[in-house]
Amino acid sequence: MSGGLDTTLHAPARLQIAALLARVEEAEFATIRDIVEVSDSVLSKHLAALGEEGYVRLRKAAQDGRQRTWASLTRAGRKAFAAHMAALQELVASAQAAAVAE
Template sequence: MSVALDEVLNAPVRLQIAAILARADEAEFAVIREIVNVSDSVLSKHLSTLAEAGYVSITKAPRDGRQRTWAVLTSKGRRAFRKHVAGLQEMISAADRKFGGFVSG
């Protein structure tokens, strides 16, 4: 079995971020932080890694009198996320076949 997983998305926090953004048009930094339950600095580092890979676009804009940070999954990021999830599903299916359904239930 040869499954190609995306090294950028392989980190659990980055995979969670991509999953959040895949379901939303955009998400505010504080909302993402609450969902993935990490510190500001950890989230910032993961978002920077995703942005450097071209998977996430980061924008800053004032809202409610404060500067807010917003993240959007780019089309490149959406493709990478779909491919990564397909690879994970392939791994699960292969394990399921090998162990006779043990993995899924």
């Protein structure tokens, strides 16, 4: 983490994934893929990176006769996302203050 920003969450797709998962208990892989508008392989890589940091938990379960993957934010993931969002808000406020001062 640098200046309050979390480099794991800073990638746009990962930030979108975290924002989506912060609003729900869990989401199915295909739903996340469709909302974030990435390929299966790209989403898998992002979820793996978030999982390595302990931010995301993956659960596999059969549904409609097919194996599905569900993702959820862990407690650490929710905390990291909240801290990252606070750092972004602080950055925006600082930039706005500087723009008004000019």
